Amino acid sequence: xxxxxxxxxxxxxxxxxxxxxxxxxxxxxxxxxxxxxxxxxxxxxxxxxxxxxxxxxxxxxxxxxxxxxxxxxxxxxxxxxxxxxxxxxxxxxxxxxxxxxxxxxxxxxxxxxxxxxxxxxxxxxxxxxxxxxxxxxxxxxxxxxxxxxxxxxxxxxxxxxxxxxxxxxxxxxxxxxxxxxxxxxxxxxxxxxxxxxxxxxxxxxxxxxxxxxxxxxxxxxxxxxxxxxxxxxxxxxxxxxxxxxxxxxxxxxxxxxxxxxxxxxxxxxxxxxxxxxxxxxxxxxxxxxxxxxxxxxxxxxxxxxxxxxxxxxxxxxxxxxxxx
Amino acid sequence: xxxxxxxxxxxxxxxxxxxxxxxxxxxxxxxxxxxxxxxxxxxxxxxxxxxxxxxxxxxxxxxxxxxxxxxxxxxxxxxxxxxxxxxxxxxxxxxxxxxxxxxxxxxxxxxxxxxxxxxxxxxxxxxxxxxxxxxxxxxxxxxxxxxxxxxxxxxxxxxxxxxxxxxxxxxxxxxxxxxxxxxxxxxxxxxxxxxxxxxxxxxxxxxxxxxxxxxxxxxxxxxxxxxxxxxxxxxxxxxxxxxxxxxxxxxxxxxxxxxxxxxxxxxxxxxxxxxxxxxxxxxxxxxxxxxxxxxxxxxxxxxxxxxxxxxxxxxxxxxxxxxx
Numbered sequence: 001x002x003x004x005x006x007x008x009x010x011x012x013x014x015x016x017x018x019x020x021x022x023x024x025x026x027x028x029x030x031x032x033x034x035x036x037x038x039x040x041x042x043x044x045x046x047x048x049x050x051x052x053x054x055x056x057x058x059x060x061x062x063x064x065x066x067x068x069x070x071x072x073x074x075x076x077x078x079x080x081x082x083x084x085x086x087x088x089x090x091x092x093x094x095x096x097x098x099x100x101x102x103x104x105x106x107x108x109x110x111x112x113x114x115x116x117x118x119x120x121x122x123x124x125x126x127x128x129x130x131x132x133x134x135x136x137x138x139x140x141x142x143x144x145x146x147x148x149x150x151x152x153x154x155x156x157x158x159x160x161x162x163x164x165x166x167x168x169x170x171x172x173x174x175x176x177x178x179x180x181x182x183x184x185x186x187x188x189x190x191x192x193x194x195x196x197x198x199x200x201x202x203x204x205x206x207x208x209x210x211x212x213x214x215x216x217x218x219x220x221x222x223x224x225x226x227x228x229x230x231x232x233x234x235x236x237x238x239x240x241x242x243x244x245x246x247x248x249x250x251x252x253x254x255x256x257x258x259x260x261x262x263x264x265x266x267x268x269x270x271x272x273x274x275x276x277x278x279x280x281x282x283x284x285x286x287x288x289x290x291x292x293x294x295x296x297x298x299x300x301x302x303x304x305x306x307x308x309x310x311x312x313x314x315x316x317x318x319x320x321x322x323x324x
Numbered sequence: 325x326x327x328x329x330x331x332x333x334x335x336x337x338x339x340x341x342x343x344x345x346x347x348x349x350x351x352x353x354x355x356x357x358x359x360x361x362x363x364x365x366x367x368x369x370x371x372x373x374x375x376x377x378x379x380x381x382x383x384x385x386x387x388x389x390x391x392x393x394x395x396x397x398x399x400x401x402x403x404x405x406x407x408x409x410x411x412x413x414x415x416x417x418x419x420x421x422x423x424x425x426x427x428x429x430x431x432x433x434x435x436x437x438x439x440x441x442x443x444x445x446x447x448x449x450x451x452x453x454x455x456x457x458x459x460x461x462x463x464x465x466x467x468x469x470x471x472x473x474x475x476x477x478x479x480x481x482x483x484x485x486x487x488x489x490x491x492x493x494x495x496x497x498x499x500x501x502x503x504x505x506x507x508x509x510x511x512x513x514x515x516x517x518x519x520x521x522x523x524x525x526x527x528x529x530x531x532x533x534x535x536x537x538x539x540x541x542x543x544x545x546x547x548x549x550x551x552x553x554x555x556x557x558x559x560x561x562x563x564x565x566x567x568x569x570x571x572x573x574x575x576x577x578x579x580x581x582x583x584x585x586x587x588x589x590x591x592x593x594x595x596x597x598x599x600x601x602x603x604x605x606x607x608x609x610x611x612x613x614x615x616x617x618x619x620x621x622x623x624x625x626x627x628x629x630x631x632x633x634x635x636x637x638x639x640x641x642x643x644x645x646x647x648x
Contacts, residue, residue: 290467
């Protein structure tokens, strides 16, 4: 990908360079020249950059960078899901390599999932309400130990969740395209067996990428297949779950709760029925946020940059056919 | 403790017998005669019972049982802590064996501790407030992974907490009278080194029995020794922590939060400043409650009853000197 002799220009977001000065260049000081890219997509000083580390700047900024620098051959995305970037990139005529940060946000997201299952089991929202009312009052609480967790679409995040759930003595089942078991999920099903898994679960976590195959995957039949005391959690993308069906599932008691870090639409309008649907906890697409995230993404990008300089295959390459 | 030939009368709370009919008698059907004891302490049909399984009935009921049945030689308590029972028993002139349920409520309590640490790290109370206001708004959240948990007074509960905390990639340190490390707490300190441990911790869990040595153990010097961003959790007894010092610690920012399943006084009066002290979460002494608790306590009691019938040493015998 590089002839090994010339300097390679790498576009790095200004805030990354500010927080970790020189870290990207340190991958190969003799071969890398870092140029910072501003939030508006301008990159003064860039001549013919080949690599773009895409931070959290806007679509407009992304289009500008790509338009002004057709020399870019490889773009790494801070986000795990790239479903919204793919059409943009093909619009721009970009046909270079794309890598994503799938699995890199797994740790905080897995912690969020454990938090939400425990909050539901121990009725924390109700306990906090008693506290607000200055009432010394308990609630019938459950244990997670012995309960069954089903993970729809096991990848890096699913495995991170499974390891922690098993540490809390839960049983874990999963679905995954290959159907191959992982270290913490000995019982792995292929996605066509989702309906076998759902009625067995006390908690179901949606962790699949959003693709044309998974859009609307969880609808009325899936929600009705769950136990009435079960809870669904979504840390994937809002559109994997059909919102109307979910609202009915909660209102009519098909299931007991929904913990949603992502919703459809997003942000959720203030008059949306999900906000106060029975058993719903809605957080604002922040389960992956962590003070450690940028460090991890930059670390991963630097490793990949090392591979790229050596002409070796990159990790986390997005397959536009598969859509993730 | 029994001559092996006569039937032994065992007093069992009515609700236990109702939920697990015949389970206690099944320990030795030829040698045990179960008599149920009512909530008021009456046990019609009892002649000279030797064993009492004490459920959650009142002190008055306990005094009545012991007064009416001086033949009782061994009492097993549903509770883990027996600090309030000991003076009552000596008042009644009871000098038989006492066993407690220490460690038996460890599973739900350990889950409560994990929940509270995660709720603090991810700012769940604030996120739920945004939801109530129908606001799509995140919060700066932290990860538990990499953080340090200190457990004051490691026993069955401390070990159950430590196992789960390590499953979430936390570091765990503890204090324990013997100073001996356990499987999940390789770094164990003797109680005199508490002040070495406190400044290293992001979370400190108080898990020691309430005794004359531990009453007021956590006061101003201990709270000031903690980091300003640290959180204290109490699942032991309210009186192990000095309430006035704790209120000041929260109000003046010596520490960042307190998750309290127990308080002093208890129940907490509605005008008490702890209810809305900054960073306080107060639950109503229910961390140990679980649908599985009665099953576990009765199972433990039955094992002990088997040992007793064979004249073997009982487990969880309370040492009145040590006070637990």
